[in-house]
Amino acid sequence: MEDAEYDLAFFHRAGFRRRACTVCGAAFWTLGDHDRCQEAPCRDYGFLGRPGFARAYETHAMREAYLRYFEQRGHARVRRYPTVARWRNDVFFTQASIYDFQPWVTSGAIPPPANPLTISQPVLRFIDLEEVGRSGRHFTLFEMMAHHAFNRPDHEVYFKDRTVELCHGLLTEELGADPTGITYKEEVWEGGGNLGPSLSVGLLGLELATLVFMEYVRDGTSLRPMPLTVVDTGYGLERFAWMSQGTNTAYEAVFGREYEELRRTFPPREAAILIDHARAINFLLTDGVVPSNSKEGYFARLLLRRSIRILQRTPEAPELSAILDASAREIARAFPEVGEHRDDLHRVVAAEAERFAESIERARAMIRRYDERTRAGGGRVTEDDLIQWYDSLGIPPDLAVEEVRDPPPIPDDFYARVATRHESERPATEYAEVVEGLPDVPGTVPATEVLYYLDPYTLAFEAHVVWVGGPFVALDRTYFYPTGGGQVTDTGQLGDLAVVDVARRGPWILHRLERPAPFAVGERVRGRIDRPRRVQLMQHHTATHLLNGALREVLGPHVWQAGAYKGPEAARIDITHYKPLSRDELRRVERRVNEIVREDRPVKSYFEGRSAAERRFGFTLYQGGAVPGKELRIVEVEGFDVEACGGTHCTHTSEVGAIAISDVERIQDGIVRLTYSSGERALDLRDEHEEILKEAARRLGVPVPQLPDGIDRLLGEIEESRQRARARRKEDLGATAARLLSDPTVAETLGATTLLTGQVDLGRAELMELSRLLTKAPGRVAILAGEEDGRGVLFVGSTSPQVAANEVVRAAAPAFDGKGGGNPAAATAVGEPGAPLAHALRAARESARRAAGADGGAPGAARP
RNA sequence: GGGCACGUAGAUCAGCGGAAGAUCGCUGCUUUCGCAAAGCAGAGGUCGGGGGUUCAAAUCCCCCCGUGUCCA
Structure with missing residues (x-):
């Protein structure tokens, strides 16, 4: 950034001088004679016990004073946006007031709700x-x-000079700060591909504000001016x-x-954490x-879990719900929507507390x-175990060691070590809004007048090609x-050609035809x-809105739409919901929503000023995400559901026909998905289901x-026949075992060991079971040959301490x-196809004989 | 969105390349007037699903599905 960027007429007019901070080296502007910028760490706090403003303000009074100051100077007051930035896919939370207006307003696609505006976000x-x-x-x-201003080439609101003047006026005239105590430190702000100069406002060691002027687009190594400059x-x-x-x-001042x-009850740090959280x-x-294990829910x-932990280890701690209530009551003085649904919030918190307790147990x-x-x-629990468990x-870790008899010390850098385990993770892929293959339209082309907003029933029209x-x-x-x-494109015809897709591109609506359009500009x-x-x-x-309303009614106002899709089929x-839907809840939702359909309530679609609409209906308007713009x-749906929405809707609920919920699934922790159909499709679906039942x-x-x-009955029969088959198999094996035992050539006794050798027409698994039957008594060795998949199988089972089955098989x-192995009690080998199984059987018997006889088998027992 | 852990009998879990286990619960028998209890016996498993490696996979590898958890 060049020095000239900060060389403002206001500074000269008011007598500021530019200096360099002797500590951080940054340039700053001041009316005083400071040799350093008035922000920590370059200087200590100078306002503790000696406030820097003329009078004390508690939080609400300070907010009001600020907003009023800017209102009186031509700014429109805009209500807060949700803290969850549903309208953006690159962040979870609203992290700055300008987030409310990114990307649509700052890119110039949509006008701001007011210009200039002031907000406390x-x-x-x-x-x-x-x-x-x-x-x-x-x-x-x-x-x-x-306070924000959005400057277009054709409409300049104000920029750097006025911004600093306003800021300085606020601090000095409105709040009574010593003008000479303030420093404006030069900085460069950069974010999201944009950058510009900024001024950091310091007073008595505290950085109070940052004034950012979004002015340039980074274009490789060079800078390009933005079409729209923004005071942020x-x-x-x-x-x-x-x-x-x-x-x-600050906690004492803010939370009083x-x-x-x-x-x-609590030491300062814990009290601050509790009230902040x-x-x-x-x-x-x-x-x-809704609390969950991913995305915004995780935070x-x-x-919640941090708070619960603090309460748990403190005797005589108050209930979490009481702390939340006290906090909500205070917040509601300025943001009445917070604390409106106390009971529902308690249920969500209770569900989370319960899950946490279960997890811990x-x-x-x-x-x-x-x-x-x-x-x-002979081992012991290690530090790594503690990290792994967390x-x-x-x-x-402090809970984990309670269960360990001889625990390791909890490492000081415990959480840092947890973090290093996560270092190698790939960062979340940030994907930009895909403008899939849409062409650039010259700025001179007039914007499309959007008619479906006004009348969703007109399906044939004439227009001029622009x-x-x-x-x-x-x-x-x-x-x-x-x-x-979430609503998919209309299709149809333009002239004689099929319209296959329709997409919004800035102020235009582009119709994509099946092939290159033969139209001339100006043609009707x-x-x-x-x-x-x-x-x-x-x-x-419309069914989606009705369902959303019914779900909020039945499950509670914690239910928000977290995504939606409206296709032609379903x-x-x-x-957002913290547990699976019960069958009863589902039935009540379906009944309620169809009741609304039958009541034939009017569905009105209209434009209304943003502030008025928010005042009338509250924040639940933004089910599909916050929508910028002056008008919403x-x-x-009369008396039932109100949402800010650009879709096409029926004008009466009865036109929805019927709503049939076909599926409910938990798609992730804290999110439940309902699939449903309405109108003709609902009837089709009912028919299909009925057909399936009949069939x-x-x-x-x-x-x-x-x-x-x-x-x-059928399942019972299947189970029964399975049991019968199993019993028969057992019987068959028993019979085979009996047959082998009655065959005089099979058994051979060598001292304490009896060898049982035989060939049967069984596979590997059956050989094993047969062997079990034959070797129930100690001192038995079964040497069995069978066949599976055209290969000879040799199985040896042994309950004789003299004969190791795996040795026999190896020999x-x-x-x-064959290849094989096993343990002393049981071993198998499978041979090559066509290889002489009989040889293997003989070799196994020889090996077993030697083993059994080697340990002083009774004389005369061995036969040639 | 990513990392890690987990998924084995009705429940809680062990086993982590060689013949599927423990505890509780369940059924029966013994004992008891009966209950509780004890002893004995027994039933109950496509070891989440699908591929692969291996003579051999609950066990190793890959892909799904589900659950938990940590981190963005």
């Missing part, structure tokens, strides 16, 4: 987890207050409150009473995160057994619905949309109602080119 930073409670200033969730500021609400109060730590309350958990769960689990039992075994084997069983690129056609207006929001064409397909898609889409909705398209009943020869009993195997 709760954001999550798990990177600081270990610092919480330790540093005195870190939080897992904090509020980033911001971030003011830490917690730090402002802290600065105003000058308390020892709740923190004090916890301090009565409670706040984050409240936001996460309110925004639809909710992490916070399982792990404890496993460790106890392992410890006993290890000690019995990683794979989730049991913290652009043609190969098979792609853009029209001035269209009723074709492009793939989006007729569009016709495939009616049955569209109708089915509409039914499925539709799916993935919901609202799809409202099954016909094959079984029973009426449909008796199918379950019939199947039970005999070469006689039929």
Whole structure:
């Protein structure tokens, strides 16, 4: 970044001077005579006990003061976005206020909700987890207050100069900070391929804000100006409150009473962790995160389990739910949606606590057994075992050692060593939104007027061609619905050609035809949309909203849509939920949703200003993810469900026909997927199922109602015949054994050992069983020959201490080119096809004889 | 999304290349007026599924499926 980037007229106007920090070396601007920037670690905190602002603000008052300041200066106040960034696939959480507007607003695709705007956005930073409670200033969730401006070439709102002026005004005029105490340190900000200059605002050792000016696109080694420049500021609400109060730590300033309350039972660090985590958990769960083992759910689990652990090792600790409630009550003063669904939140938390307890109990039992075994084997539990257990069983080391008689010390760098186990993992693949083979459209082409929003029933229309690129056609207006929001594309015809795909590309909707379009720009064409397909898609889409509503009703408001697909054949909705659906819950959902269908409620689709809509309906609007833009398209099922959605919908619930849920599965921890059909497809599905039932009943020869009993009977019969077959096999083997024993050439006694030699028509597994029958008594050796897959099999079983079966087999195997082995009690060899099995049998017998006789077999027992 | 661990009798688990085991539960017998209990006997296993390596796989390798857990 060149120095000129920071050389602002405001600085000169107000009398700032540019200096270099003698500690970190960075350049900064100040009205004072500092030789170093006013941020830690370049200087110590100077506000502890001596607040840097004119008066003390508690959190809510500080937020309000900030937002009001910017409102009074032409900014529109925008409500917070969810803390879970469902609209992005590159991150889980909203980590800065600008995340709310990426990528669509910052790329220029969609206008911001207001311009300029001000917001206080709760954001999550798990990177600081270990610092919480330790540093005195870190939080897992904090509020980033911001003012943003989005400048287009044709519409400049404000940029660097005004931004710094506003910031300086806030600190000095509004909050009464000493103007000479503030430093603006020059930095370079870079992220997501963009970069620009930034100023870090320091006061009395605390970095209060960062003012970022997104200005360039990195293009290889050179920089290109962005078409849209962005003022991206971030003011830490917690730090402002802290600065105003000058308390020892930020936690006291931010959490006030709740923190004090916890301090009565807990040491400072644990109290801070508990209240910090409670706040984050409240936001996460309110925004639809269900604790699970992956993705965003894992972080909710992490916070919950950390909190539970602290409570568990503290006698007389309060209930987690009480801490969460206290936190929620406080948050709700500014964000009323948090704490609205207390009971449901408690159920989610209770389910997680139970799972954690089960996990720990399982792990404890496993460790106890392992410890006993290890000690019995002369070994002992090692540090690596502790790490392994934490990683794979989730049991913290301090709990693990409780089960070990002679435990190793817990390494100081325990968690670092866990981390190194994960170092070699491949990073998660970040995939960009695929704009699959869509052509670039020149910016001069007029935007497409989207008509399906207004009227989903018009399926034939006329429009003018505004652009043609190969098979792609853009029209001035269209009723074709492009793939989006989980709803698949419409198909149909444009002129005489089939439309095979429709996609949104910036402000245009592109129709892809079966072959290159023969149209000229300006030509008038007729569009016709495939009616049955569209109708089915509409039914499925509306059905999805109804189902979502019914699921929230039946299961609780923790249910959020975590993904959806509406195709012509079937539709799916993935919901956040902490346990499998019971059969009863499923039945209630299906009943309820069909009840809504029958009630024929109006489904209204309309545009409404974002703020007004949020005020009226709350955050659950964003089931499909947050949608930027000044106006939201609202799809409202009267008195039942309201969502921001761009899809095509029926106008009355009865048009959905019926909804048949065909499958429910847990697709991952914390996510349940329902597959269903509506309208014609639901009827088809019912028919298909009925046909299957009838056919099954016909094959079984029973009426449909008796199918379950019939199947039970059948299964019983199968089991019975299996048992019979097994018994017969046993009998057969018994008979064979008896036959062998009655054959005088088979048995041969050498002292305490009796050799039983015989050839039978049995395979390997049967030879083994036969051998068992023959060698029940001690001192027996069975030497059996059989055949399997055209190869000779030799099996030797021995209960004689003199005769080792594996030795016998080893001696005999070469006689039929066999390979094999075993142990002294049992051994097998298989020969080459056609090799002389009889030789092997003889060789085995000779070997066994020598072994049995060698140990002073009774004289005269051996025969030639 | 990735790493690791796990999947064996109804339950909890052992076995980790050579003849599928333990404990509890279950059934029967003995003992008892009966119960509890004890003793004896017995039933109960496609060792998650599919491929492969091997003379031989619950055991080793690969691919699925399921579960748990850690990490992003």
